[in-house]
Amino acid sequence: MFRRAHDARKRADIKLTYIVDVEVEDEAAVLKRLADVPHCAVTPDMAYRFVAKAPAQLSAPRPVVIGMGPCGLFAGLILAQMGFRPIILERGKAVRERTKDTFGLWRKSVLNPESNVQFGEGGAGTFSDGKLYSQIKDPKHYGRKVLDEFVRAGAPEDILYLSRPHIGTFRLVSMVEKMRATIHELGGEVRFETRVDDIEIDQGKVRGLKLSTGEHLRCDYVVLAVGHSARDTFQMLSDRGVYIEAKPFSLGFRIEHPQGLIDRSRFGKFAGHKQLGAADYKVVHHCSNGRTVYSFCMCPGGTVVAATSEPGRVVTNGMSQYSRAERNANAGIVVGITPNDYPGGPLAGIAFQRKWEERAFELGGGNYMAPGQLVGDFIAGRPSTSLGSVVPSYKPGVHPTDLSKALPDYVIEAIREALPQMDKKIAGFAMHDAVLTGVETRTSSPIRVRRRDDYQSMNVEGLYPAGEGAGYAGGIYSAAIDGIEVAEALALKMIGVPAAA
Known part of the structure; x- marks a missing residue:
């Protein structure tokens, strides 16, 4: 079973509908016989293949991902799986500590501005319905990679075939933790309670980040996956001349x-x-x-x-x-x-x-x-x-x-x-x-950090705006897919291969 859905347009006669994969001995003969059946076709190849592999010695500093919502999480995961050992910076707390802070607002009216529904491991999607579908076009089947990784992290397997899959908040918490553990095992690094307060740009190129911890982090490649509520970050980027437009x-x-x-x-x-x-x-x-x-x-x-x-x-x-x-x-x-x-x-x-x-x-x-x-x-x-x-x-x-x-x-x-x-x-x-x-009020980001066909900022080389906060996604699924696409473009740039538009 590839997909299961229901047709409830006629309430008196609701139908369950299925798409199934079938193995046959003579594929050509079957396809010829069913040539006039519009819903019969060869199953697409949805296997994910990495576009790059990190060399043993990188000349550039490790890539940095800002934000650990769905976009940043998948950008970091893909970079780690390709061997680039990313550093992920999250201004909020780890997901379980963040959950306690969130309940503090709900139950005691106590807000932590750095740890809440918007900020922290897992991003805003952690406290949502966990919907895993979108109307975006996905010709390379990156969505399947997203679902496979979620199942590997503990999501129910029915998300692979339900037409409108969802996970729910409590399951997302443990899944995010397992995905973080995978990134660590692959040489990546996650730093919580670490806000990016400034970005160093020299001659139109990213050169480093100033962190709330007081550290100056040297870097040439940055995935900007901050989510739609990082208003202070948007102000900082605007002050530094990064091209931003209202949307x-x-x-x-x-x-x-x-x-x-x-x-x-x-x-x-x-x-x-x-x-x-x-x-x-x-x-x-x-x-x-x-x-x-x-x-x-x-x-x-x-x-x-x-x-x-x-x-x-x-x-x-x-x-x-x-x-x-x-x-x-x-x-x-x-x-x-x-x-x-x-x-x-x-x-x-x-x-x-x-x-x-x-x-x-x-x-x-x-x-x-x-x-x-x-x-x-x-x-x-x-x-x-x-x-x-x-x-x-x-x-x-x-x-x-x-x-x-x-x-x-x-x-x-x-x-x-x-x-x-x-x-x-x-x-x-x-x-x-x-x-x-x-x-x-926060249905989507009020700004877009414009990027070129190679996914880099319009006017800052090495800066990769990504996900919902940068204006390129809406929801867990599309944000995760955008994270994959941006990670691939960054990886190709690091090894000197032009990214395909």
Whole structure:
């Protein structure tokens, strides 16, 4: 079995669909006989092959990877597997220590700005649904390498054939630890609680890094895989003249419904069937004001989590465990915005995000409570004074209020129009007691560190912008694939072979 999925478009007759690999004795004859069958073809070769091998003696210093989220983790792993003994710098803590700090915010309202949902081993993807699929093109089947490495590190083998695989937070913790151990065994090095405070650039080339530990690290090749919340790093890069541009992202809220409602709407009489699991959804609405509202990072049977990395600000995100067994479904309901909405230069999007995160902190009453509102009240334009049958999952807690001032007027207007329209696609989506929790601001990076076809920065040789923070991925899967591609380009550069575009 190569792939298993389900077709739930007709709820009265849900079908399981399979793609299977079959070995035959006379392949040519079979292919000729089935030439008119569009879904029959030779199985593609998805084996991963390393593009380079490190020489016994390297003339350049060891390559450095900044950040240990999915992109940095796979960039470091591939470089280690090719023998380049990378140094990985992570400003946060090792994953288990980081988990304790994250729970400190959720349970005690105590934020550690260097160790939280955004910063630390595993990156933001560790506290997510662990989705392992994407709409990106992957002609070289790097995604298979990602899945194989995850299984080797302890992920369930069903991620190799499920059409929409996921892992969940708790499993990701132990997997990340095992992958770090592999990097160490191959001669790599991981340094935690080590932030990059400055980059030395001489005549357009990387020459070294200044670290928060006080060390100056000599290097010529750096993978920049810092994630979308490394705002101080983006400022430093801009100050040093690295070419950065503003890019679109999205703003909105998290919405929570009973998972059973979503299951019944999507699966009808088959809701709860073990082969189907918890139902997910994807909805979109094009508004009369020209904006588009869409669901983002939908987490079946999950929780809304506090995801800020800066004091005095509230940010929401969603996560699920592998079982997806919590009572609520949640998703971002977000509105696309562009640099035209926040003029002021390449870093203006960061200031824009901070403005609304600070507003959410105030509306929540301080102490990292999140502002919330019943969907019925939000649509009607009246404040919520209490919650209903849907118990919000966000910790430290949700403060009922009026979300109309939590985001720009055009975002509020668009979401208010979209929710009743989405209800036509998913019955009950606009139920009165569903809960909106604010704010969702970090859907993707607000900047892009532009790179050339050889994956190096547009104007700094030796700097390889990568992953979600640099504007080249969105989510675990695509970020990991980008990490592989960048690692290959860097390795070829180090041995003097031009990288293919």
